[in-house]
Amino acid sequence: xKIAVLLKWVPDLVEELEVDDDGIGIxxxxxxxxLNEFDDHALEEALQIANDGDEVVAIAIDGDGTEKMLYTxxxxxxxxxxxxxxGSNSNTANLAAGFATALDGGNYDLILTGVxxxxxxxxxxxxxxxxxxxxxxxSVVSSLNVxxxxxxxTKEYSGGIVAEFEVxxxxxxxxxxxxxxxxxxxxxxxxxxxxxxxxxxxxxxGSSTSGTIITAMSEPETGGGAKMLxxxxxxxxxxxxxxxx
Amino acid sequence: xxxxxxxxxHLAGEFSDITFEMLDVANKIGGDITxxxxxxxKEKSGELGIANNVIDAGGDTEYNPESYAxxxxxxxxxxxxxxxxxxxxxxxxxxxxxxxVNLGIPLASYCTGVSSDxxxxxFTSSLYGGKMSVTSTAAGPAIALxxxxxxxxxxxxxxxxxxxxxxxxxxxxxxxFKQLIEPDAGDVDxxxxxxxxxxxxxxGGKDDIEIAEELAEVIDADIACSRPLVDAGWxxxxxxxxxxxxxxxxxxxxxxxxxxxxxxxxxxxxxxxxIAINSDENAPIFDVAHYGMAEDLFDVVExxxxxxx
Ligand SMILES: Cc1cc2nc3c(=O)[nH]c(=O)nc-3n(C[C@H](O)[C@H](O)[C@H](O)COP(=O)(O)OP(=O)(O)OC[C@H]3O[C@@H](n4cnc5c(N)ncnc54)[C@H](O)[C@@H]3O)c2cc1C
Ligand SMILES: Nc1ncnc2c1ncn2[C@@H]1O[C@H](COP(=O)(O)O)[C@@H](O)[C@H]1O
Numbered sequence: 446x447k448i449a450v451l452l453k454w455v456p457d458l459v460e461e462l463e464v465d466d467d468g469i470g471i472x473x474x475x476x477x478x479x480l481n482e483f484d485d486h487a488l489e490e491a492l493q494i495a496n497d498g499d500e501v502v503a504i505a506i507d508g509d510g511t512e513k514m515l516y517t518x519x520x521x522x523x524x525x526x527x528x529x530x531x532g533s534n535s536n537t538a539n540l541a542a543g544f545a546t547a548l549d550g551g552n553y554d555l556i557l558t559g560v561x562x563x564x565x566x567x568x569x570x571x572x573x574x575x576x577x578x579x580x581x582x583x584s585v586v587s588s589l590n591v592x593x594x595x596x597x598x599t600k601e602y603s604g605g606i607v608a609e610f611e612v613x614x615x616x617x618x619x620x621x622x623x624x625x626x627x628x629x630x631x632x633x634x635x636x637x638x639x640x641x642x643x644x645x646x647x648x649x650x651g652s653s654t655s656g657t658i659i660t661a662m663s664e665p666e667t668g669g670g671a672k673m674l675x676x677x678x679x680x681x682x683x684x685x686x687x688x689x690x
Numbered sequence: 691x692x693x694x695x696x697x698x699x700h701l702a703g704e705f706s707d708i709t710f711e712m713l714d715v716a717n718k719i720g721g722d723i724t725x726x727x728x729x730x731x732k733e734k735s736g737e738l739g740i741a742n743n744v745i746d747a748g749g750d751t752e753y754n755p756e757s758y759a760x761x762x763x764x765x766x767x768x769x770x771x772x773x774x775x776x777x778x779x780x781x782x783x784x785x786x787x788x789x790x791v792n793l794g795i796p797l798a799s800y801c802t803g804v805s806s807d808x809x810x811x812x813f814t815s816s817l818y819g820g821k822m823s824v825t826s827t828a829a830g831p832a833i834a835l836x837x838x839x840x841x842x843x844x845x846x847x848x849x850x851x852x853x854x855x856x857x858x859x860x861x862x863x864x865x866x867f868k869q870l871i872e873p874d875a876g877d878v879d880x881x882x883x884x885x886x887x888x889x890x891x892x893x894g895g896k897d898d899i900e901i902a903e904e905l906a907e908v909i910d911a912d913i914a915c916s917r918p919l920v921d922a923g924w925x926x927x928x929x930x931x932x933x934x935x936x937x938x939x940x941x942x943x944x945x946x947x948x949x950x951x952x953x954x955x956x957x958x959x960x961x962x963x964x965i966a967i968n969s970d971e972n973a974p975i976f977d978v979a980h981y982g983m984a985e986d987l988f989d990v991v992e993x994x995x996x997x998x999x
Contacts, residue, residue, distance in 0.1 A: 458819045458949065461972060471822065486921075538791065561783075563951075566815045566824055568797045568835070572755075572787035581756055581864040582788070585780035585934070597868070601780055601934040602701060605873030605927055608753065613864045619783070621934070622921045656796045657813065657826040665816075665823045665974065671966065671982035677993040680965070683981055687942055687963060689885060689909050690998055 446499045446591065448491045448555045449548060451570070452518065453481045454510030455562050462664070469659045471564075480514050483559030489623035490589055491557050492522045500524045504547070506534055507646075516639045520630035526644045533651035537567040542652040544570070545577035553615055555596065560585050560619040567656045571619035581612055584619030692808055693722030695771035696741065697762050699781050700731050701753075702870065705738070708777040710846030712836050713740040716775060717846065719806050725852065726765040728758050732854060739850020745769065748858045752867040755784035760859030763792055768857050771831065772808055778835035780934070786835050796828040799835040800952065819951040820974030838933070838956045876928025878912050885911035886940045888931055888958070889919065892947015892968060892987055896924045902946060905991050908998050914938065916948050932957035946987045950975025967991075 456462065457477040465472040491501045503518035505511045507530045515526030532543025548556060558571040575582030587607065588599045594614050599607040601621060612618070674680050684690060694716040698709040709725075716723045717740050725741035727734075732746035745768065747761030762785050766774060776786035778800060790797035798813035802823075805812045811832055815824045880886060887906045893899060899913075906913050913929060920930045931938055933953040943961035948954060950966070950973055958964070959978050966975040971984035983990055 456818065458821060459970070461970075462818055462821050464822070471818070541791075563817060563819050566799050566813075566817055566826060568787045568790060568799050569783050572784050573791055576788035576791035581862075582784060583755060583865060584783045587934075599871065602870075603706070603779070603933060604937065605930065605935055606701070607871045607873075609868040609871060611866045611868060616864075626922055654794070657798045657828045657832070659824055659826045660812075661825040662817075662822055664821065664972070665977050671976040671979040673971075673976070674981055674983050677983075677990055677997065680981070680983060680990070680994065681997055683965070684909070684998075689942060 446495070446554045447552055448495060448499065448501050448557060449551070449553045450484070450488045450491045450501060450503050450518070450523070451544065451556070451558045452484045452488070452503055452505045452514045453559065453562050454478050454505070454508065454514060455481045455564050458563065464662050464664070469662050471662070478510055480517070481559045481562045483561065483620060485627040486623040487557040487559050487620035488518055488521065488523065489625060489627040490620050491555070492628070493624055494589060494591055502527060504529060504544075506532060506540070512639070512644070515644050516635050516642070517630050519642055520634040520638045521628050528644050528646050529649055530646060531648040531651060533653055535653065536656040537565055537570050537573055538654045538656055539652050541570050541573040541577050543649040544574050546649045547647050549578060555591070555614060556580070556617045558617065558619050560621045566659070569619060571617050575617035578617070580615055580617050582617040582619070583610055583612055585621050586618045587622045588624065589618065589620070692770065692772040693724055694719055695766065695769060695774045696723065696725045697774065697776045697782070697785055698725050698727050698731065698738065699777045699779060700727070700729070705731065705734065706777070707843040708779060708836070708838050710843040711838065711841035712775045712777065712846070713738065714841035714843065714846030715804060715836060716740065718841075719773070719804060721808060724769050724771060726762060728753075728761060735852055735854055736849050737847070738852055739848035740846055741852045744852045744854050746854065746856045748856070750867065753781050754862070754867055755865050756862035757859060759785045759788045760862060761857065762789055762859070764857040764859045766793060773804065773806055773811055774831070774833045775804070775836050776833060778837045782835055786833050790833050793831070795831045795833060797833040797835065798826050798828065801834045801836050802840050804834050816952050819949060820955065820977070821972065837952055839959060873927050876926050878928070880912055880914045880929060880931070880938050881936050883912040883914075883938065883940050885909060885942045886914045886938060886961075887911045887944045887946065888914040888916065888948060889946045890916040890948030891918045893919070896922070899924060901988065901991050905995050908995055911944070916954050945975050945979070946991065948975055949973050950978065
């Protein structure tokens with residue numbers, strides 16, 4: 446079985462975010478980025494279902510963080526890493542078109558993405574990619590088993606309810622959570638991989654459908670709703686007022 | 691007919707709240723409203739009174755991502771709406787996204803608001819886990835994936851007798867529904883709790899949950915949590931609040947070390963009083979909280995336990 450996992454570099458939300466000078470994006474100058482946490486789950490799940498002889502290919506768009514993501518993925522157990530160049534990442538539709546040309550003909554049985562990322566507003570790449578490739582897709586997947594060309598997945602609804610589906614492979618799945626907490630790769634191992642492994646490179650042609658146009662970005666009013674308290678005494682007063690103590 | 695189309699969502703034979711929220715949003719935008727139903731839900735079209743028309747797009751009774759997406763496309767093609775509202779949910783992701791590709795039209799996700807003059811649309815979206823609010827525009831037919839909370843479900847729940855028509859999409863079976871699995875009933879049903887102490891990733895480690903439990907005992911609260919704690923196996927799914935967890939409405943909700951991502955807020959925003967403690971003063975949880983403290987949760991909780999005991 447051949448499994449592709451798509452990895453995206455996203456801002457770490459623990460950081461303070463600021464709107465840039467243009468007013469339509471965030472200032473990324475001193476911002477810390479990291480692998481999208483759902484992609485880490487997708488990679489973990491791929492490594493979990495892969496048996497001997499199966500291939501897990503980590504794929505990322507060329508840019509900041511690409512080497513770190515791909516070398517780390519290999520250090521965790523991925524078979525290889527591919528850096529995609531030349532596509533257009535102006536919006537998710539164009540990105541998906543690029544990924545589709547890169548993945549078509551690669552004989553992947555499964556293409557795993559993270560369920561979503563927090564920094565773009567033009568949709569979830571998984572189902573968009575699947576539509577481009579003419580493949581079935583299930584997103585928000587929280588469990589996955591593969592047997593005889595069919596994946597059995599659970600998809601999360603609301604209220605803790607999940608639905609079980611069977612999906613014919615090849616398919617695209619948007620992974621919400623892996624069966625286990627994503628593994629950790631020691632820095633020494635990543636460094637070793639970096640020295641001993643070459644990343645493959647694949648160029649894709651750009652496409653340029655226009656999507657929605659961002660016209661403004663702003664922080665929601667901080668503490669818009671909340672009365673901010675300075676010490677615990679105030680909090681205790683509030684709790685007592687609510688009849689709690 | 692350049693109206694607004696609402697792709698209805700249902701589960702277990704009932705329209706979901708988000709369906710009525712979207713009808714309310716559509717009603718506020720104004721214009722001709724068409725609701726699209728699947729499976730046997732056309733029989734309940736009387737509940738969709740805000741809509742002028744209901745299009746039954748067929749499909750299995752249970753959600754099927756491919757057939758429903760195909761039915762939705764057939765509905766759009768028969769009706770030519772200017773805006774299509776789809777739920778920003780697990781089901782909506784698999785309908786709205788392919789619809790945008792297959793119709794070649796723009797899509798705005800994580801929408802909290804939409805306005806339109808019938809041709810030019812403006813979308814407000816919540817990005818970066820709720821830390822930024824983004825405005826975007828599109829002209830001509832476009833899709834909005836609507837977050838729960840964008841509309842008022844009660845206002846959208848109006849009975850009536852919209853006209854009924856039918857389209858059919860392709861019947862596809864590459865994805866096959868097997869069964870619905872209800873969550874394991876936990877030891878505590880947090881949807882019934884009066885006071886909830888909800889802990890998030892800010893709690894640090896599994897062993898640190900103890901201190902929150904101690905406070906819970908002092909104020910007679912139940913412990914709930916955000917999703918990452920469940921994914922880490924620290925607490926059972928029955929304690930998870932949010933989009934893919936439980937919807938809770940306690941009298942008091944105390945959030946400790948929870949950032950306030952839209953997926954979490956969805957499950958607790960209707961609590962009567964919300965108190966949030968988070969060391970990041972910009973955490974979006976403070977936008978829905980009534981009271982907030984931008985402090986280390988351990989300092990606050992320890993002091994609370996000491997003072998209240
Ligand atoms: C389809 C989908 C469904 C989802 N469903 C849900 C759901 O049902 N429920 C849910 O909760 N999430 C859900 N999520 C996940 C959601 O997007 C967020 O990732 C999650 O809510 C974040 O949890 P958190 O706030 O605990 O963690 P984080 O976002 O990591 O926030 C931790 C917070 O703790 C604060 N903190 C750290 N240390 C301290 C300290 N010592 N004292 C005080 N504060 C501290 C930090 O400032 C930070 O704000 C879903 C996501 C997707 C894609
Ligand atoms: N630029 C990108 N590079 C690699 N993977 C991506 C990229 N954009 C999206 N993805 C994948 O698609 C998932 C959903 O992202 P998004 O469409 O941004 O919500 C991510 O979790 C990744 O797995």
